[in-house]
Amino acid sequence: MAATAQTVAQVRDLGKYKHGWETEIEMETAPKGLNEDIVRFISARKDEPDWMLDWRLKAYRHWLTMTEPTWAMVDYPAIDFQDIYYYAAPKNTEGPKSLDEVDPELLRTYEKLGIPLKEQEVLAGVQGAPKVAVDAVFDSVSVATTFKKELESHGVIFCSISEALQNHPELVRKYLGTVVPYTDNFYATLNSAVFSDGSFVYIPPGVHCPMELSTYFRINAKDTGQFERTLIVAEEGSYVSYLEGCTAPMRDENQLHAAVVELVALKDAEIKYSTVQNWYPGDETGKGGIYNFVTKRGACRGDDSKIRWTQVETGSAITWKYPSCILQGDNSVGEFYSVAIANNAQQADTGTKMIHLGRNTRSRIISKGISAGRARNTYRGLVRMGPKALNGRNFTQCDSLLIGDRCGAHTVPYIESRNRTAKVEHEATTSRIGEDQLFYCRQRGIGEEDAVALIVNGFCKEVLQELPMEFAVEAQKLVGISLEGSVG
Amino acid sequence: MLEIENLHAAVDGRAILNGLTLAVAPGEVHAVMGPNGSGKSTLSYVLSGRDGYEVTAGRVRFRGEDLLALDPEERAAAGLFLAFQYPVEIPGVTNMTFLKHAVNGLKVQRGEEELDAMQFLKLVRQKAKALGMSDDMLKRAVNVGFSGGEKKRNEILQMAVLEPAFAVLDETDSGLDIDALKIVADGVNALRGPERSMLVITHYQRLLDYIVPDRVHVLAGGRIAQSGGKELATRLESEGYAAFVEKAAA
Numbered sequence A: 001m002a003a004t005a006q007t008v009a010q011v012r013d014l015g016k017y018k019h020g021w022e023t024e025i026e027m028e029t030a031p032k033g034l035n036e037d038i039v040r041f042i043s044a045r046k047d048e049p050d051w052m053l054d055w056r057l058k059a060y061r062h063w064l065t066m067t068e069p070t071w072a073m074v075d076y077p078a079i080d081f082q083d084i085y086y087y088a089a090p091k092n093t094e095g096p097k098s099l100d101e102v103d104p105e106l107l108r109t110y111e112k113l114g115i116p117l118k119e120q121e122v123l124a125g126v127q128g129a130p131k132v133a134v135d136a137v138f139d140s141v142s143v144a145t146t147f148k149k150e151l152e153s154h155g156v157i158f159c160s161i162s163e164a165l166q167n168h169p170e171l172v173r174k175y176l177g178t179v180v181p182y183t184d185n186f187y188a189t190l191n192s193a194v195f196s197d198g199s200f201v202y203i204p205p206g207v208h209c210p211m212e213l214s215t216y217f218r219i220n221a222k223d224t225g226q227f228e229r230t231l232i233v234a235e236e237g238s239y240v241s242y243l244e245g246c247t248a249p250m251r252d253e254n255q256l257h258a259a260v261v262e263l264v265a266l267k268d269a270e271i272k273y274s275t276v277q278n279w280y281p282g283d284e285t286g287k288g289g290i291y292n293f294v295t296k297r298g299a300c301r302g303d304d305s306k307i308r309w310t311q312v313e314t315g316s317a318i319t320w321k322y323p324s325c326i327l328q329g330d331n332s333v334g335e336f337y338s339v340a341i342a343n344n345a346q347q348a349d350t351g352t353k354m355i356h357l358g359r360n361t362r363s364r365i366i367s368k369g370i371s372a373g374r375a376r377n378t379y380r381g382l383v384r385m386g387p388k389a390l391n392g393r394n395f396t397q398c399d400s401l402l403i404g405d406r407c408g409a410h411t412v413p414y415i416e417s418r419n420r421t422a423k424v425e426h427e428a429t430t431s432r433i434g435e436d437q438l439f440y441c442r443q444r445g446i447g448e449e450d451a452v453a454l455i456v457n458g459f460c461k462e463v464l465q466e467l468p469m470e471f472a473v474e475a476q477k478l479v480g481i482s483l484e485g486s487v488g
Numbered sequence B: 001m002l003e004i005e006n007l008h009a010a011v012d013g014r015a016i017l018n019g020l021t022l023a024v025a026p027g028e029v030h031a032v033m034g035p036n037g038s039g040k041s042t043l044s045y046v047l048s049g050r051d052g053y054e055v056t057a058g059r060v061r062f063r064g065e066d067l068l069a070l071d072p073e074e075r076a077a078a079g080l081f082l083a084f085q086y087p088v089e090i091p092g093v094t095n096m097t098f099l100k101h102a103v104n105g106l107k108v109q110r111g112e113e114e115l116d117a118m119q120f121l122k123l124v125r126q127k128a129k130a131l132g133m134s135d136d137m138l139k140r141a142v143n144v145g146f147s148g149g150e151k152k153r154n155e156i157l158q159m160a161v162l163e164p165a166f167a168v169l170d171e172t173d174s175g176l177d178i179d180a181l182k183i184v185a186d187g188v189n190a191l192r193g194p195e196r197s198m199l200v201i202t203h204y205q206r207l208l209d210y211i212v213p214d215r216v217h218v219l220a221g222g223r224i225a226q227s228g229g230k231e232l233a234t235r236l237e238s239e240g241y242a243a244f245v246e247k248a249a250a
Helices: A003-014 A036-045 A050-063 A104-112 A121-123 A150-151 A161-167 A169-177 A186-194 A435-443 A446-459 A469-482 B041-046 B072-078 B095-109 B117-130 B133-141 B148-162 B176-189 B206-210 B231-239 B242-249
Strands: A027-029 A088-090 A131-139 A141-145 A155-162 A197-205 A212-218 A229-234 A241-247 A255-258 A260-264 A270-277 A289-300 A308-313 A318-321 A323-327 A333-342 A347-349 A352-354 A362-371 A374-384 A393-404 A407-419 A423-432 B004-009 B012-024 B027-031 B053-063 B078-084 B090-096 B164-170 B196-201 B215-222 B223-228
Touching: A036 A050, A036 A186, A036 A393, A050 A169, A088 A186, A104 A150, A121 A212, A131 A155, A131 B027, A150 A155, A155 A161, A155 B078, A161 A169, A161 A197, A169 A229, A186 A260, A186 A289, A186 A323, A197 A212, A197 A241, A229 A241, A229 A270, A260 A270, A260 A308, A270 A469, A289 A308, A289 A333, A289 B053, A308 A347, A308 A469, A323 A333, A323 A362, A333 A347, A333 A374, A333 A469, A352 A362, A362 A374, A362 A407, A362 A446, A374 A393, A393 A407, A393 A446, A407 A423, A435 A446, A435 B072, A435 B095, A446 A469, A446 B090, A446 B095, B012 B027, B012 B041, B012 B053, B012 B223, B027 B053, B027 B231, B041 B053, B041 B072, B041 B078, B072 B078, B072 B095, B078 B148, B090 B095, B095 B133, B095 B148, B117 B133, B117 B148, B148 B176, B148 B231, B164 B206, B176 B206, B196 B206, B215 B231, B215 B242, B223 B231
Parallel strands: A131 A212, A197 A229, A212 A241, A229 A260, A241 A270, A255 A289, A260 A289, A270 A308, A289 A318, A289 A323, A308 A333, A318 A347, A323 A352, A333 A362, A347 A374, A352 A374, A362 A393, A374 A407, A393 A423, B027 B196, B027 B215, B078 B164, B164 B196
Antiparallel strands: A027 A088, A131 A141, A155 A197, B004 B012, B004 B053, B215 B223
8 A cells, every 4th residue: 555655664764753744834823822812813714603603702701710620640731721822724725625726735744644635646546445535634724625526426525614614504503512512621612612623524314425534633833732623423324434643743842632523423323433643742751742632422312323433542642532422312332442552751541431321222342551661541431321221231341551661551440320221341451561472473583663563463453453444554553653662 | 503502591590501512413303302490491592582591601603603692583584493382372463464574574684575465375375284274273363262282383384484494393292182293293394304403392202203303412400411313212211311310410
C-alpha cells in the first residue's frame, strides 16, 4: 500500500514522531483569550444562524460557572484559558471549496501525512484498495472533503459541520447537543461555546454507506486550541463506518484539544467509529505534547441499534476520554475496543461508559493498556444497568501490559446494577512483557524493538482486528513506533 | 564451525560451566549428554546470548567470529539457531507472522533483500508440508495451546525455514512420545548436510537412536568429562552418569 510505504519512509526520515513538522501557511486567528466577543467572532466568521450563536453563548455562560475536573489520574500544570487562540484558520480557505481551489501547500501537508485528498489518486491507487472519503480539518477549519458527489448520490451527507449549518441547519439543530448537552462537563461545555469545525454525517433510512468515511485532524498553529465537533446521525436501518486520525507538530508548549463527538443511531442502525489518535505526545522528558480532553458519546436511540467504538490511542501528553454508549433502545448493543499506549512521560486515563436503559441491551468492553517508560495508564469505566434494563448484559475485559519497571497501570471499574436480571462480568489481567518472549524473538533474528512491536501487536490483536483493514496496518506500525526506546 | 575454549559461565553469581572445551566441524552432529544440573541448558543459553548468563572466562569462535561479542539477533544472523527446550508462547501473533519477521529480520541483518508475501508463503508452505504440518497450525498463535509434540515440531519448522548453519537442539526429545519423537527426528535428519552442524543436547540415549551423532560428549560438573563415538551413548544408557559425576566432583 502506497500510504504505508510512505509512512515507513517518513519514519525513517523523521525519527520518532513522524508528524512533527510544521506547515508554513498564512493564518487568520482571532485574538488570544476567551470572552463573549470571541464566541460571537467565531459564530460570525462562519455566518451561523442565530440559534447557533445563542446556544454557544449559553454554553459559554455556563462554562464560567464550572471548574475543571480533577478526578482523573493525571497531573498537569493549570491551563491558562486566556492564553490560547480559539480560532485559527488558513487564509483563503473560507468555507469549503472544490479540491481544485484548495491551497496546494495544504494538499502537500496531507499528502505528506499519507492522507489522499485527490480523488483520482485514490481511484488510481492500489488495486482492490477500498475507497475512503476524507474530511480534512486543519486547525480550526475543514479544508477539503472528498467523494462528496458520489456520497450524495446515495443521499449520504458528509461535510464539515460549518457547511452543514449552512446547508442542513434543521438536521444539525435537531440533533446537536442531544447526546452531549452543552452543560455536560467542563471541556464539552467549552467546546460547545467555541467549536470551530468538525464533521457532519447523515445517513438516510435504509442506506448502507458505500465507503468508509474519515476525518483527518491536524493541529498546526502555535498556542492554538482545537475544538472540533462531530455529529453523526444514522437513520433507521442504515449503516456507516467512520474513522478519525489526528497528528500535530512537535512543540515545546502544550496544546489543548477538546473535542466533542456525538453519535445517534436510530432503529436498526449501526455506527462503527474508529479512532487512531497520534497527537504529538511530548518529548522523552515530558516537555510539550497535546492535552487530549475529549467527550465522545453515542446514543443507541432506536431498538436493535448498535454502536461500536474502536480506539487506538498512542499520542498526546495526556489523554482523558471515555467514548460511551447510551443504550436506550431495546436490544441495542454497545461495544468499546481500546488500545491505549503510554510511553515516556505520557499519561492516559481512558475507558468507557455503558449506560443500559432499554431491555435486553448488551455491551462489550475490551481494553488493552500498554505502559512503558515512566508513563501512567488508567482504565476507568462505568457499567450501569438501569431499573428497566431487564436482562441487560455486559462483559468487560481489561488487560494491562507493563514494559520496564518505572511505569504504572491502573484499572478503575465502576459497576452499578439496579435490577436483578442484569448480568455484569469483569475480567482484568496485568502482565509484564516477558523476557522469555523477547529472547525467543531475538534468537530467531528479530531485533529487540521489532520484537516488542510484534509482542505488543499480538497483545492488542483483539482490538486491532476491529479496525477497517487499511487502517489496521497503519495502527500496527504506530504501535511499534510509539514504543521505540522502551526497552534496553 | 564452532570452537568453544575453556568456557566458564555463571548464573546469579553461581558458576555453572567450568572450563568447557568443544569443537564441532562443518557437517558434524555432536551430542551432549549429562545429568540434570550438569550445565546442558546453560550451555545452550550462553551460546545464544541470553541475558543473565554471564561468561566469566573462555571464548567461543563461530565461523571465525567472536560469538560472545554478538547480540542474540546477530548470533542468529551469523547462522546460530536454538531449538528451545520450552518453546515460548506469543499470544496474538500467528506462526506465519512470527516466521515472516524472523526470515526478514535475518535478511535485513545480512544485507539481503526481504522476501515478499508470495515468496514467503511458498517457502513456509513447502517446509510445513515436508514436516506434515497443516496450514491451520501456521495460522495459530505461536505455541499457544500447542501440545508438547506440536511445540517441538514447530521448533523444527522454524529451523527448516530459517536454515541455520548451526543448530543447538536443547532436549528436543523431552516430553515427546515415540511417534512425535520419530517425526521430529525425521525433520532434523532431513536438515543434515555437509554445511550444517548440530549440537544435540539430551538427557537420554533414546533420541540418538534416531539422530545418530558423529561424536558424543558427557557433560558433568560444567565441563566435558568424556568424549567418544556414538557407542558412548549406549554405554551411558547402561551404566548411568554416576561415574562421571563422581569423577567431575573429585
